[in-house]
Amino acid sequence: MSKFKTIDTFFKRKDQENEDASTITTPILEGSSNFITSSSSLNSSKRPRLLPNQLDVFRLERDPGMRPMIWKFPPNKRDEIRRAYIKVGPNQPILDNYPFSGDKSHRRFQASWFKLFPSWLEYSIEDDAIYCFPCFLFAKEPSINTGSNAFIENGFRNWKKVNSGKECALLNHIGKEDMMKAKVQATELKFLGSYNERVKQNVLENAPKNAKYTSNDVQxxxxxxxxxxxxxxxxxxxxxxxxxxxxxxxxxxxxxxxxxxxxxxxxxxxxxxxxxxxxxxxxxxxxxxxxxxxxxxxxxxxxxxxxxxxxxxxxxxxxxxxxxxxxxxxLKDSPQAYYVHCFAHRLQLALVAASREVLQIHEFFTQLNSIVTIVSASSKRHDQLQEAQAIENANLVAQNELETGKGANQISTLQRAGDTRWSSHFNSICSLVKMFTATNIVLNNIIEDGTTYAQRGEAYGVSKILLSFEFVFTLHLMKEIMGITNVLCQALQQQSQDILNAMHIVSTSKLLLQQLRDGGWCNFFANVKDFCEKHEIEVPNMSAQYVFGRGRSRQPSVTVEHHYRIDVFLATIDSQIQELNSRFNEQTIELLTLSCALDPKDNFKSFNIEEISKLAEKFYPLDFPSNELNILKSQLQHYQHDIPNHLKGIGTISELCNKL
CATH class of the missing domain: 3.30.420 (Nucleotidyltransferase; domain 5)
Structure with a gap:
């Protein structure tokens, strides 16, 4: 029976082969790891690397600068060589003093680096260079790129690039991001383990063998x-x-x-x-x-x-x-797969489309945002706005033009329009109409007392816009249109929607917009004219020629009234009606209206046999053939009589499905 081999027997040199096997010793090899010696033991000249035929698994060279590259071993021997090296780990000799580099930096290797990178960093005494242990084990062929071979074959000895912050060569070699990800993943696993004992017993240091579960691919x-x-x-x-x-x-x-x-x-x-x-x-x-x-x-x-x-x-x-x-x-593959979009989102899209289609409306909202931003830019301007508003309210009350009472005439501020809620645009418009005079006063204060020429210039520009007929006209037009659609907007944004009521509001909104288009111009223009006269804004001659653009870009001659009535007033309303018709089409409205007949709210108040039968016949003919439609009507009659006895207190279709 052969004697049990110790780890040291794997690293015997050739001159130890002929020693007596009965007197096994543990020699300190020049290339072994974790030994302490002085710098005088370093060789003054580098020896050439050994050849693969000079080594086997019982005689391995530990020094990474001396050992042959793994790809130079015969393919059938490589795995055996790898296992032998893995058993003893990376070569990390601890010396009293490491040699200084020969360049001007006058730096040298530090043994403390072994603690920072214990699993892969190796040091060669022969080369005075460092190597990567895993790269040596699993490298396949030498790379043409010299930098790629630094930690494998050539050795790395540019010490000034170590511990140089973000550009540390050792961190770059292993990948700084991968290292940070591994730390984060380990922290997450520890956190999960603190909540679940079974997880704790199977992750990180408690994981079986090498099952750490920190690899991105594994996760x-x-x-x-x-x-x-x-x-x-x-x-x-x-x-x-x-x-x-x-x-x-x-x-x-x-x-x-x-x-x-x-x-x-x-x-x-x-x-x-x-x-x-x-x-x-x-x-x-x-x-x-x-x-x-x-x-x-x-x-x-x-x-x-x-x-x-x-x-x-x-x-x-x-x-x-x-x-x-x-x-x-x-719909081609499934004719009964009807498309229904979020109605609140639909209304938002319909109104946004109007501002995009009519250039003057788009420009108006840009100008409105600039006015609100400048007037509300600081607490000082905010205080001036409220002070001006309080003075104006007092004057109106004194002239009996403003009613008084509890909670009336409260001091407010300009509201900013938000992109996600169109109702905020309506509130912003209403606040500006209410505080038009106060806003103009604040802008005049900035023009006179602004600290910089930029502030005074911006205030002067928006003041001219505020007091222009075009801006006032568009301000009142959007207030009129959005006043009609705001009721629908609020109804569709409720957490618990009444679909039938919402469909009625859609229809009435379309009707009111159509009435405004057909017969609302005269009253609307009279209101705009009164507002302009009250605030001393010049109203253009509506019979005069409207001029827009210069040179070749000049538009065909039309009157001012034609521009504001046809190109702005009617175009804006038409875009609203068109979008509402497109997004709230008749098929969708009818589908949802008929579906409301199934609503169990208020003790099945909306229950209607004819509408339910029409819903099945018109929208789901494949699910209800003609013979089943007749049976359905009879079943619905029985169902209608059973409601008072068995289905009390149900408020939603979801509860009805559960009860049935």
């Missing part, structure tokens, strides 16, 4: 497995039921287009569920690409397109287009 694979399990669970919940899809696309931080998919369905137990299903990267946002990726996800989980009964997208043309949009492409 992504775990997340992929979990996501697949969640999606399979959602698929089981849906079963064979009909479902709706909600899709939106956006660009993430890495500038990639992502498509989010949400599924809405009713479970077998009658619960309405809405589940985030997937996030898919798309190459572009055209309708055909979105449809292809969406169908790919649905088909992967065996969700049939024919079972889609509703779709919700944003208002972009690639989503809602009637001819080539995503909703149109899906």
């Amino acid at each position: 992504k694979e775990i997340l992929h497995i979990l996501a697949t399990k969640v999606r399979n669970s959602i698929r089981e919940e849906i079963g064979d039921a009909k479902f709706c899809i909600i899709v939106d696309e956006a660009r993430d931080e890495s500038k990639k287009e992502q498509m989010a998919i949400v599924l809405r369905f009713v479970t077998l137990d009658g619960f309405v569920k809405e589940r985030f299903f997937d996030l898919v990267h798309v190459t572009d946002t055209c309708a055909t690409t979105l449809k292809k990726e969406l169908i790919s996800v649905l088909s992967h989980y065996n969700l049939q397109v024919e079972n889609i009964r509703g779709k919700g997208y944003d208002g972009a043309s690639n989503m809602r287009g009637e001819w080539n949009g995503l909703q149109a492409l899906f």
